[in-house]
Amino acid sequence: MLRRLLRNRMVLPAVVVAGVGVAGALSFGVGAGAQGTPGSSTAPAVRRAGAVTAARTTALATKRETRARDACKSPSAPAEPANSGTPRSSVRRCRDGQVVAYGNSAILYQLPSQSPGQAPTPQYLAAGESLFEQNCSSCHGPAGAGSAAAPNLVGLGPATVMFWVTTGRMPATTPLTVQAPVKPPRLTDAQAAEIAAWINSLDPAAPYVPKVNLKGANLAEGASLFALNCAACHTITGAGDALAYGTYAPPLHKVTPTQIASAIRTGPTNMPLFTGNLSDNQVRDIVAYVSEKIQHPTNNGGFGLGGVGPVAEGFVALLVGVGLLVLICFWIGDRA
Ligand code: HEC
Ligand code: HEC
Numbered sequence: 657m658l659r660r661l662l663r664n665r666m667v668l669p670a671v672v673v674a675g676v677g678v679a680g681a682l683s684f685g686v687g688a689g690a691q692g693t694p695g696s697s698t699a700p701a702v703r704r705a706g707a708v709t710a711a712r713t714t715a716l717a718t719k720r721e722t723r724a725r726d727a728c729k730s731p732s733a734p735a736e737p738a739n740s741g742t743p744r745s746s747v748r749r750c751r752d753g754q755v756v757a758y759g760n761s762a763i764l765y766q767l768p769s770q771s772p773g774q775a776p777t778p779q780y781l782a783a784g785e786s787l788f789e790q791n792c793s794s795c796h797g798p799a800g801a802g803s804a805a806a807p808n809l810v811g812l813g814p815a816t817v818m819f820w821v822t823t824g825r826m827p828a829t830t831p832l833t834v835q836a837p838v839k840p841p842r843l844t845d846a847q848a849a850e851i852a853a854w855i856n857s858l859d860p861a862a863p864y865v866p867k868v869n870l871k872g873a874n875l876a877e878g879a880s881l882f883a884l885n886c887a888a889c890h891t892i893t894g895a896g897d898a899l900a901y902g903t904y905a906p907p908l909h910k911v912t913p914t915q916i917a918s919a920i921r922t923g924p925t926n927m928p929l930f931t932g933n934l935s936d937n938q939v940r941d942i943v944a945y946v947s948e949k950i951q952h953p954t955n956n957g958g959f960g961l962g963g964v965g966p967v968a969e970g971f972v973a974l975l976v977g978v979g980l981l982v983l984i985c986f987w988i989g990d991r992a
Contacts, residue, residue: 727755738935741765741921743862745936751775754860762872762940763917765864767856768814768849776853784854787847791827800855805830811859812922814852818865819918821848823911834902835925863931866917870944878945881938885930894950899926908946916943 727733727743728750735746739760747764749757752775759765769776788800795806802808806828809817820826824839843851852865883892889905891897896907903926908916920939923929934942 727758728753738932739937740933740935741863741866741931741939749773755864758862758864759866760936762869763936764867764869765815765862766867767864768818768853776857780850781854781857784850784852787843787851788854791843792851795828795830800858809855811861812855813861813863814849814856815863815865815918816922816924817852817855818845818848819915819922819924821851823915835904838906863918863921866914866921866939868913868917868940868943870913870940870947873944874941875945875949877938878941878943879949881934881942882945882950885934886942889927893953894946909951911946913943913947916946 727748733744735748736742736744739745741759741763743755743758745758745765746760747758748755751773754767754775756767756769756773756775757764766772767776770780788796789798792800792809795803796809797803797806800809820836821843822841822845824841825836827842828836841848849865889897889899890908894908896905898904905927911919917939919927920930920934920942930939
């Protein structure tokens with residue numbers, strides 16, 4: 657019986673095709689699993705275009721409770737055990753009664769000024785104010801307090817301002833459709849720093865601008881933290897993905913270490929804020945993983961396929977594999 661079955665010339669190709677079908681389906685399933693669902697558990701409520709109003713400002717105010725203002729008044733207060741990006745860090749540097757830097761050996765958060773470690777001079781702040789008037793006040797109001805068109809910026813901390821300006825999101829182009837897009841920056845980093853320092857002088861607040869020391873980072877730890885905290889939205893390869901209502905998590909291929917750490921510590925729009933649950937050492941590990949592995953992937957043999965991840969790879973494997981098998985079937989059939 658078995659012998660007769662094996663003698664039938666269509667059985668062998670059929671078994672091979674079925675086997676590949678199962679393998680393909682499996683690899684596709686694994687790929688889809690690794691990719692994760694965008695906007696899963698950690699995703700906060702997605703905001704719609706135009707909803708930049710009071711509600712948003714309040715939400716942000718509660719997001720960033722730690723005021724830089726108070727940290728120098730009680731310099732002997734114990735540091736937070738987690739060292740999670742607030743002025744209660746183990747390192748706290750004060751100048752003229754205000755915090756100019758805080759953090760630890762992994763990340764130092766600095767107040768923008770004419771030179772690191774100094775308090776900004778009145779001239780430096782005046783330069784920031786005039787840049788703000790020329791480029792920002794039409795939407796954010798003359799004192800940065802917000803308008804019907806744009807949110808309040810006072811009390812958000814210099815890292816927020818630096819992030820939005822150096823990634824080219826700001827100044828926004830009107831009308832803003834869904835989410836301020838990343839574009840080539842209109843202002844230089846130095847100009848962004850002046851604006852950030854001036855806004856901060858109106859109501860000093862954390863987070864300051866993070867300078868990440870990548871030396872000593874643990875890449876394996878960074879990889880697993882990335883998979884756990886970031887891949888749901890940005891995908892495991894950092895290629896970015898769509899979220900609800902036309903919003904999206906952008907690709908991570910061009911961001912600088914300072915911008916990555918700033919995103920983690922400021923939570924831009926639909927990205928969650930990770931203060932508290934990620935320590936500065938963990939943020940350093942993630943930043944190192946993104947800037948060393950995601951931005952410079954090593955393809956250990958084979959084709960990179962644009963690095964878009966396992967789903968695309970599964971598709972290519974299916975197409976090429978099934979195509980080849982069909983050809984083999986024809987060939988076997990022809991021989992008989
Ligand atoms: C054409 C109007 C417009 C101009 C000009 C503009 N902004 Fe904005 N800005 C917006 C809008 C609208 C948002 C909200 C965007 C969003 O939520 O996606 C925003 C958001 C921001 C945010 C994020 C605030 C937050 O709550 O996280 C910062 C920081 C910011 N702008 C800074 C600036 C700076 C600095 C300038 C000048 C260099 C500037 N903007 C110029 C309209 C503008
Ligand atoms: C809930 C989804 C979500 C998660 C989780 C998430 N992000 Fe984001 N991320 C976003 C969104 C949305 C934006 C874009 C915000 C905007 O443009 O207003 C963004 C922006 C960024 C940017 C700025 C990119 C650019 O081109 O300017 C970086 C860097 C970033 N995220 C890194 C991370 C890292 C690292 C993690 C993990 C610790 C993470 N994100 C977790 C949704 C997410």
